[in-house]
Amino acid sequence: MDESTLSLVLFSGTDDKLNAASVLTAGAAAMGRKVNVFLQYWALDAFRAERIHKDHGVAPEAGPEGLAAVQRHGGQHWSEIFRQAKDVGEVAIHACSLSMEMFGLEADDLDPLVDDQEGVVSFFMDVDGPVTFI
Amino acid sequence: MDESTLSLVLFSGTDDKLNAASVLTAGAAAMGRKVNVFLQYWALDAFRAERIHKDHGVAPEAGPEGLAAVQRHGGQHWSEIFRQAKDVGEVAIHACSLSMEMFGLEADDLDPLVDDQEGVVSFFMDVDGPVTFI
Amino acid sequence: MDESTLSLVLFSGTDDKLNAASVLTAGAAAMGRKVNVFLQYWALDAFRAERIHKDHGVAPEAGPEGLAAVQRHGGQHWSEIFRQAKDVGEVAIHACSLSMEMFGLEADDLDPLVDDQEGVVSFFMDVDGPVTFI
Numbered sequence: 001m002d003e004s005t006l007s008l009v010l011f012s013g014t015d016d017k018l019n020a021a022s023v024l025t026a027g028a029a030a031m032g033r034k035v036n037v038f039l040q041y042w043a044l045d046a047f048r049a050e051r052i053h054k055d056h057g058v059a060p061e062a063g064p065e066g067l068a069a070v071q072r073h074g075g076q077h078w079s080e081i082f083r084q085a086k087d088v089g090e091v092a093i094h095a096c097s098l099s100m101e102m103f104g105l106e107a108d109d110l111d112p113l114v115d116d117q118e119g120v121v122s123f124f125m126d127v128d129g130p131v132t133f134i
Numbered sequence: 135m136d137e138s139t140l141s142l143v144l145f146s147g148t149d150d151k152l153n154a155a156s157v158l159t160a161g162a163a164a165m166g167r168k169v170n171v172f173l174q175y176w177a178l179d180a181f182r183a184e185r186i187h188k189d190h191g192v193a194p195e196a197g198p199e200g201l202a203a204v205q206r207h208g209g210q211h212w213s214e215i216f217r218q219a220k221d222v223g224e225v226a227i228h229a230c231s232l233s234m235e236m237f238g239l240e241a242d243d244l245d246p247l248v249d250d251q252e253g254v255v256s257f258f259m260d261v262d263g264p265v266t267f268i
Numbered sequence: 269m270d271e272s273t274l275s276l277v278l279f280s281g282t283d284d285k286l287n288a289a290s291v292l293t294a295g296a297a298a299m300g301r302k303v304n305v306f307l308q309y310w311a312l313d314a315f316r317a318e319r320i321h322k323d324h325g326v327a328p329e330a331g332p333e334g335l336a337a338v339q340r341h342g343g344q345h346w347s348e349i350f351r352q353a354k355d356v357g358e359v360a361i362h363a364c365s366l367s368m369e370m371f372g373l374e375a376d377d378l379d380p381l382v383d384d385q386e387g388v389v390s391f392f393m394d395v396d397g398p399v400t401f402i
Binding site for chain 2: 001002006016017020023024026027028030031033059060061062066069070073075130132133134
Binding site: 160 | 272275277309310324325369370372393396398
């Protein structure tokens with residue numbers, strides 16, 4: 001079993017990918033692994049305080065049948081799964097400062113799940129193990 | 135050279151990404167690495183026995199010229215490349231139990247390439263090295 | 269801090285993902301890590317000499333507001349960020365020979381940023397650490 005930090009670069013902002021990312025985060029945290037999340041682009045946009053619970057769509061490949069399955073399934077919102085992962089384990093969520101600048105965002109615009117913002121070099125200082133891009 | 139297990143979380147279900155995933159799996163298996171595949175969402179949907187050989191489309195960015203190149207190229211189907219990778223190396227393919235539930239799938243609905251289903255914590259118990267999300 | 273090679277499989281060819289990939293490459297190179305890039309499918313297509321500076325679009329999830337933010341932001345082109353990363357660190361960019369064949373490309377068709385072409389087994393011979401798929 002691997003005990004290194006799981007570094008997740010979250011780029012995509014659709015609900016299906018964010019749900020997959022939250023489940024991987026929760027699974028790794030439950031196994032005692034540190035998880036280091038870096039929010040870029042559309043994932044950062046989805047973590048805006050005013051939008052986090054809105055509908056962020058799913059991947060275009062879903063099709064009507066897939067979308068219906070996702071909606072029927074319900075289950076916990078990905079933001080809630082990230083919250084629980086932070087409660088049970090060592091999970092840090094950082095906003096990419098370049099993406100903050102691109103979207104003209106301030107720290108107050110983000111959901112409190114986001115701990116801080118940092119540049120990509122700071123992100124790599126904490127990398128110790130897999131770097132997974134979602 | 136790295137000898138750790140390559141853990142692939144397959145999320146996307148389009149033929150271009152599944153082909154890329156199968157080629158990486160075959161390459162890693164040929165180098166003697168264990169490969170541990172976890173099927174979520176649209177990738178799991180693409181491994182249904184009755185759909186695995188159907189057309190699953192390509193990424194929207196392909197455009198007509200890119201799609202034509204993929205179709206003209208032909209080559210082996212990604213399911214066949216996974217099959218050969220399982221023949222030559224140590225490749226396990228697991229269905230994510232949460233995604234099984236979401237799509238209302240039973241083990242019998244899946245292609246025999248899929249070995250079993252498991253939860254995300256079991257998946258992480260076998261993680262030893264990179265965690266690659268496709 | 270991890271000192272292993274960062275292996276990036278670039279599959280996607282939209283400007284937002286290529287920009288994210290170039291920033292991760294530059295960040296890793298700045299930390300003294302080797303970066304090993306493998307271009308497949310739409311990412312390879314985007315590195316054609318005659319297309320590298322053209323508009324490659326963004327992910328469909330961007331929406332009009334997101335697209336406007338990206339365009340307004342400007343900043344350096346991802347090809348320039350890759351170029352600088354190659355100047356400051358040890359960054360190799362390989363074209364996947366299967367994708368070259370699929371698109372009917374020759375070495376001369378590619379931007380000089382691309383060092384050579386290789387198969388997936390050769391790619392895995394240099395893998396030592398994370399394998400990140402973008």
